Amino acid sequence: MITIENLTKRYGSFTAVDDITFTARPGRVTGFLGPNGAGKSTAMRMMVGLTTPTAGTALVLGRDYRSLPTPTRHVGVMLDATAQHAGRTGRETLTLAATMAGMPRSSVGAALERVGLTPREAGRRVGNYSLGMRQRLGLAGALIADPQVLILDEPANGLDPAGIRWMRGLLREYAADGGTVLLSSHLLHEVEQIAQDLVMIGRGRIVAQGTREELLRDNGTVVGSPDRTQLAEALRRAGFEATPRATELVTTATAEQVAQVALAEHLLVTELHRSGTGLEDMFIQLTADDAREAVTEGAA
Numbered sequence: 001m002i003t004i005e006n007l008t009k010r011y012g013s014f015t016a017v018d019d020i021t022f023t024a025r026p027g028r029v030t031g032f033l034g035p036n037g038a039g040k041s042t043a044m045r046m047m048v049g050l051t052t053p054t055a056g057t058a059l060v061l062g063r064d065y066r067s068l069p070t071p072t073r074h075v076g077v078m079l080d081a082t083a084q085h086a087g088r089t090g091r092e093t094l095t096l097a098a099t100m101a102g103m104p105r106s107s108v109g110a111a112l113e114r115v116g117l118t119p120r121e122a123g124r125r126v127g128n129y130s131l132g133m134r135q136r137l138g139l140a141g142a143l144i145a146d147p148q149v150l151i152l153d154e155p156a157n158g159l160d161p162a163g164i165r166w167m168r169g170l171l172r173e174y175a176a177d178g179g180t181v182l183l184s185s186h187l188l189h190e191v192e193q194i195a196q197d198l199v200m201i202g203r204g205r206i207v208a209q210g211t212r213e214e215l216l217r218d219n220g221t222v223v224g225s226p227d228r229t230q231l232a233e234a235l236r237r238a239g240f241e242a243t244p245r246a247t248e249l250v251t252t253a254t255a256e257q258v259a260q261v262a263l264a265e266h267l268l269v270t271e272l273h274r275s276g277t278g279l280e281d282m283f284i285q286l287t288a289d290d291a292r293e294a295v296t297e298g299a300a
């Protein structure tokens with residue numbers, strides 16, 4: 001179990017993580033989603049005691065990570081697979097991880113096998129590893145003590161499609177055995193397929209959270225129209241719910257019903273599609289403001 005309450009990190013006047021609260025539960029994979037720079041890594045670093053929060057708490061298994069006896073035994077962490085020591089071999093890297101977690105050397109072979117690294121690959125220096133191999137090695141290090149909790153920052157980065165499928169299976173199995181998995185990603189389709197619970201973050205703030213089913217529920221029809229206020233009124237008169245937004249309106253009417261009402265009222269429709277067509281639509285909608293501001297900042 002990971003319990004995050006009002007967690008905040010400020011760097012000077014910049015707020016990287018802004019008052020986030022959520023729980024990652026045992027037996028479930030929780031996806032921590034957000035665009036680049038949203039604050040995912042900063043939040044994860046606070047969970048494992050590498051960054052001090054400005055406010056709020058992050059508890060892992062009910063305790064501050066740093067106060068856990070032999071934390072690496074209970075919590076498997078992979079934050080930055082590229083940060084592994086380039087001069088050590090994969091096997092040496094894992095032997096060190098095993099020692100730190102108080103595990104026997106024999107656990108190294110089992111961990112290598114679990115992540116699909118061959119003995120030959122394990123004998124090579126990490127500096128010569130591909131990113132995908134580093135991710136596998138990082139995952140092996142996180143899994144070495146068979147911990148109850150896994151905290152993984154962008155674990156799918158650099159993995160090929162077969163590797164991603166393999167990781168998905170491994171983490172699902174791990175959660176099915178009662179483990180808690182928190183993984184961050186900006187790969188929306190990947191998260192959609194692996195996580196049962198989702199926490200979406202944009203500009204340091206949580207913009208949506210819930211089970212995958214809750215968040216991906218079909219929310220109706222999205223209508224683009226320069227006459228959206230009148231169209232929303234007409235739809236309501238026809239017995240449908242209709243909510244105008246900044247650039248569109250969302251309604252419980254089907255596309256055909258919207259078209260009929262618009263035709264009868266002589267109102268222009270410029271766009272018509274079902275909402276809830278996937279996490280990506282929702283993600284883009286929820287983070288639209290952030291994306292626009294990021295573009296403006298980048299162009300400045």
Ligand SMILES: Nc1ncnc2c1ncn2[C@@H]1O[C@H](COP(=O)(O)OP(=O)(O)OP(=O)(O)O)[C@@H](O)[C@H]1O
Binds near residue numbers: 186
């Ligand atoms: N030590 C620091 N000092 C100042 N700003 C920082 C520091 N660490 C992170 N930030 C800023 O905090 C914001 C969040 O960064 P973070 O790395 O947590 O995002 P992220 O969601 O993990 O992004 P990505 O998907 O690109 O890895 C960014 O704007 C980043 O520049």
